[in-house]
Amino acid sequence: MAVKFLSPEWLSEVTTALENHQGFQDAVQGIEMGIQFNVMDAPFGDTGYHLVIAPQAVTIALGVREDLDITINQDYETATAIMRGDLNVQAAFITGKIKVSGNLAKLMVHRAGVEQWLEAVSHIEVDY
Secondary structure: EEOOOOOHHHHHHHHHHHHHHHHHHHOOOOOEEEEEEEOOOOOOOOOEEEEEEOOOOHHHEEEEOOOOOOOEEEEEHHHHHHHHHHOOHHHHHHHHEEEEEOOOHHHHHHHHHHHHHHHOOOOOOOEE
């Protein structure tokens, strides 16, 4: 059964996928990094979620945190295209569809974790 994108059920599915995806677990081993994803123009209003990677655990939650390393701003259309695999993150960045602020060097050093994140969640049935 499909889960609604950006819902608590979606976050639960994402959490399970990340915990069980060896490629993601390997890619984030020993990393400490937090990413805030802001999604504007969603059908239910502007929203956000954040991913915090620490040596002890990886957590993902709805809401906005100001104290994270990286902030990614995108509109709902871009966010859904990336999550579906229809839009490459690098292409979205280059074309200005996503705006990234914060510690860009840290993001680039650990981009394998982001790539594995997308791989880990690619099998989740999502209702956009």
